[in-house]
Amino acid sequence: MEDLRYLDDVSTLVLDKEKCIGCSLCTEVCPQAVFEMQGEKAHIVDFNACMECGACVNNCPSKAISVSPGVG
Amino acid sequence: MVQKGQKISSSGINIMSSMDEMASSCSTQTPDGPMKGYEKPGYKLCTYVSKFIHTDAGPIPIINHKLKKDDLFSTFYVRWGIMRYSYTVAPGLYGIGKPDKNSEVLVTANFKLTFDHLRKGLGDINAWILVLDTKGINVWCAAGKGTFSTRELVKRIKDTSLFKAVDHKRVIVPQLGATGVSARDVKKQSGFRVVYGPVRANDIPAFLRNNLKADKKMRQVTFTMYERFILTPVEIQMVLKPALIIALALFVLSGFGPGVFSFSEAWERGIVSSIALVAGIFSGAFVTPLLLPFVPPKEFALKGIICGSILAILVLVLMSASINGIAGFLALFLFSVAISSYLAMNFTGTTPFTSPSGVEKEMKRYIPVQLIALVVSTGLWVYSAF
Incomplete structure (x- = not known):
């Protein structure tokens, strides 16, 4: 969402590229287009768009992604 | 049924x-x-069921893809928050059009607004619709709260004997359901493969034509002015009750003055301060959400302060004849802006792009500011009566 952005540098999203197996499911489930495939690995291309919904974490088969928001 | x-x-x-x-x-x-x-x-x-068909999984209701007058009428009142939590459809398997053993299975939530939105978006598609029990909550919110989940999906697949209704082993889950669903676990526990469909129901026909592939646009949420607008009635409805209590307190507070307590002052100043309250609510729960991308700061509380300040000045200037002095003016200004800021911040819970970590940061910073404004404004309001 380009016209509506929330606070920068607050998301708790972490991607462990070592663990990424390149299945690209995170690029599919993320509603904010945070990830993009670059070669065999997923990359975070729009970190500040992350709203910590957890869809990527839930679906990553190799547990390469984590988000840990507080109470919300 | x-x-x-x-x-x-x-x-x-x-x-x-x-x-x-x-x-x-x-x-x-x-x-x-x-x-x-x-x-x-x-x-x-149910009025949205046109007939039943007989399948190996038992009789299945076929639903209309067109909404009727009573669907639209109830959509209107649910948007105002009326009967909101009992607006449900029975979980289970439905069909739309002329589904057969090769038709796709679309998974959805049992909030009737969601259900209606889906069937309207499908047009003349033939498909099965598997409704999960999300306690009357939409897909995304239910996924976040854990009712639209792997467990519930697996349970419904088994309870409805889905494998008897279709020859394939595939269910299409709305992308926003991914927050609560793990495709891998569903496959492991039910044998059915999860394909994530587009965010919006209207894109499903194109998604199906495109061999179950969604383009980038179908995968991203939007928050257009119309999408923001239809959410504002609930925002306003939610504050009605607390607003009434605050207004009552304002009338009482407004009566204190040189003669200890005056009923005529309570009435006159009570009305003036209630108008400032209404201006704050209107700004925070309607104007700020509507103008969201056009108000520069990223913090919602700040957006609310900006909109609230402009609106408060306009309203207070119009009423200046009934406000005593600069203290009274300042009191109502601070009060109205604090309400606007608080309600604007509250709207973070409604938008599809705010992160919990960001909201927490914003609340820590702005709730104290709003509280101080409220306390100062109360003091000034009583002081202005003397």
């Missing part, structure tokens, strides 16, 4: 086919002839 029917068929008693005969013999006498045989004491047929 659905589950009841399945129990009848699965226990091997052939009631349903006799009902069909009965229905056809009645069909000339009643307007909804084919449905007549499905009436049961204590049950009411």
Whole structure:
């Protein structure tokens, strides 16, 4: 969402590229287009768009992604 | 209704086919002839069901893809928060169009607004619709709260004997359901493969034509002015009750003055301060959400301060004849802006792009500011009476 952005540098999203197996499911489930495939690995291309919904974490088969928001 | 029917068929008693005969013999006498045989004491047929079809998984209701007048009317009042939490459809398997064993299975939530939105978006598609029990909450919120989940999806796949209705092993889950669903676990526990469909129901026909591939646009949420606008009635409805209590307190507070307590002052100053309250609510729960991308700061509380300040000045200047002095003016200004800021911040919970970590940061910073404004404004308001 380009016209509506929330606070920068607050998301708790972490991607462990070592663990990424390149299945690209995170690029599919993320509603904010945070990830993009670059070669065999997923990359975070729009970190500040992350709203910590957890869809990527839930679906990553190799547990390469984590988000840990507080109470919300 | 659905589950009841399945129990009848699965226990091997052939009631349903006799009902069909009965229905056809009645069909000339009643307007909804084919449905007549499905009436049961204590049950009411849903107006969105056009007929039942018989499948290996039991009788399945076929739903209309067009919304009727009563659907639209109830959409209107649910948008105002009326009967919001009892606006549900029964979980289970439905069909739309002429589904067969090769038709796709679309998974959705049992909030009727969601259900209506889906069937309207499907047009003339033939498909199965698997409704999960999300306690009347939409897909995304239910996924976040854990009712639209792997467990519930697996349970529904089994309860409805989905494998008997279709020859393939595939369910299409709305992308926003991914927050609560793990595709891998669903496959492991039910044998069905999860394909994530587009965010919006209207994109499903294109998604199906495109061999179950969604383009980038279909994968991203939007928050257009119209999408923001239709959410504002609930925002306003939610504050009505607290606003009434605050207004009452304002009338009492406004009565204190040189003569200890004056009823005429309570009335006159009470009305003026209530107008400032209404201006704050209007700004925070309607104007700020509507103008969201056009108000520069990223913090919602700040957006609310900006909109609230402009609106408060306009309203207070118009009422300046009934406000005593600069202290009174300042009191109402701070009060109105604090309300606007608080309600604007509250709107973070409604938008599809705010992160919990960001909201927490914003609240820590702005709730104290709002509280201080409120306290100072109360002091100034009483002071201005003297």
